[in-house]
Amino acid sequence: xxxxxxxxxxxxxxxxxxxxxxxxxxxxxxxxxxxxxxxxxxxxxxxxxxxxxxxxxxxxxxxxxxxxxxxxxxxxxxxxxxxxxxxxxxxxxxxxxxxxxxxxxxxxxxxxxxxxxxxxxxxxxxxxxxxxxxxxxxxxxxxxxxxxxxxxxxxxxxxxxxxxxxxxxxxxxxxxxxxxxxxxxxxxxxxxxxxxxxxxxxxxxxxxxxxxxxxxxxxxxxxxxxxxxxxxxxxxxxxxxxxxxxxxxxxxxxxxxxxxxxxxxxxxxxxxxxxxxxxxxxxxxxxxxxxxxxxxxxxxxxxxxxxxxxxxxxxxxxxxx
Numbered sequence: 527x528x529x530x531x532x533x534x535x536x537x538x539x540x541x542x543x544x545x546x547x548x549x550x551x552x553x554x555x556x557x558x559x560x561x562x563x564x565x566x567x568x569x570x571x572x573x574x575x576x577x578x579x580x581x582x583x584x585x586x587x588x589x590x591x592x593x594x595x596x597x598x599x600x601x602x603x604x605x606x607x608x609x610x611x612x613x614x615x616x617x618x619x620x621x622x623x624x625x626x627x628x629x630x631x632x633x634x635x636x637x638x639x640x641x642x643x644x645x646x647x648x649x650x651x652x653x654x655x656x657x658x659x660x661x662x663x664x665x666x667x668x669x670x671x672x673x674x675x676x677x678x679x680x681x682x683x684x685x686x687x688x689x690x691x692x693x694x695x696x697x698x699x700x701x702x703x704x705x706x707x708x709x710x711x712x713x714x715x716x717x718x719x720x721x722x723x724x725x726x727x728x729x730x731x732x733x734x735x736x737x738x739x740x741x742x743x744x745x746x747x748x749x750x751x752x753x754x755x756x757x758x759x760x761x762x763x764x765x766x767x768x769x770x771x772x773x774x775x776x777x778x779x780x781x782x783x784x785x786x787x788x789x790x791x792x793x794x795x796x797x798x799x800x801x802x803x804x805x806x807x808x809x810x811x812x813x814x815x816x817x818x819x820x821x822x823x824x825x826x827x828x829x830x831x832x833x834x835x836x837x838x839x840x841x842x843x844x845x846x847x
Contacts (some may be wrong), residue, residue, distance in 0.1 A: 644735060
């Protein structure tokens with residue numbers, strides 16, 4: 527029985543490795559829509575980053591530093607995801623060294639998103655529940671360390687996979703490959719570890735955000751607290767939960783695609799794969815500037831000022847809080 531299960535898993539693993547997608551099975555207009563959508567929101571993110579960089583208060587306030595990191599991370603994710611999608615659609619082989627770099631960036635930024643949400647939630651939790659200690663806990667240095675930890679946690683799994691592949695095959699970097707995350711898996715257990723890492727991170731982040739959300743709700747109902755500030759933090763953490771749900775949808779992308787790969791119709795697969803890519807993987811990354819930046823009273827006026835290319839005679843005065 528164990529031998530049968532092992533054989534079935536190996537067969538499924540090989541099938542996953544050998545699956546191919548051809549460009550002529552899907553309209554190029556769909557690809558163009560996805561790329562234009564990604565480029566548009568990368569531009570919005572870059573403009574928001576420029577806006578945040580223009581005020582010293584934004585550059586020194588932990589919540590805006592983390593927001594800037596989220597914008598940068600999502601922009602990189604959109605860029606590399608679009609690149610990998612184009613490569614998969616055109617079925618091009620690229621050097622494994624270049625693919626490994628692209629997969630590292632794509633995988634790390636994918637996991638960075640929920641981890642960054644957790645850190646943003648903890649910052650709001652400290653600001654509301656421990657206001658007197660906030661200035662000493664949420665310092666620029668501590669924020670920088672937190673971002674470094676996020677990148678370490680986000681990239682450790684894919685680095686292990688790449689190093690394992692190199693250890694198994696000394697000529698790994700010198701060959702060419704179809705660039706997908708699964709193709710650097712040298713053994714079936716790596717796929718299980720990959721799913722395990724993702725599940726652990728999302729469960730941990732969910733617990734952190736739910737805990738901070740409940741804690742801030744309790745403080746918001748306290749008569750002795752700053753209710754206005756607590757209510758704002760409450761709404762922010764609620765948005766974190768919504769964004770986490772969108773990130774969780776992105777986590778399901780690979781599972782959905784493998785299920786779609788079992789369909790008998792290649793045309794149906796391509797159509798469903800496109801919708802899966804657009805609404806499950808791309809759309810959540812595009813909503814970050816809308817969910818956070820444009821609703822922020824400190825960021826929105828300055829952002830609109832730069833959108834209009836400084837057409838206003840008076841530059842808006844904003845105060846980070």
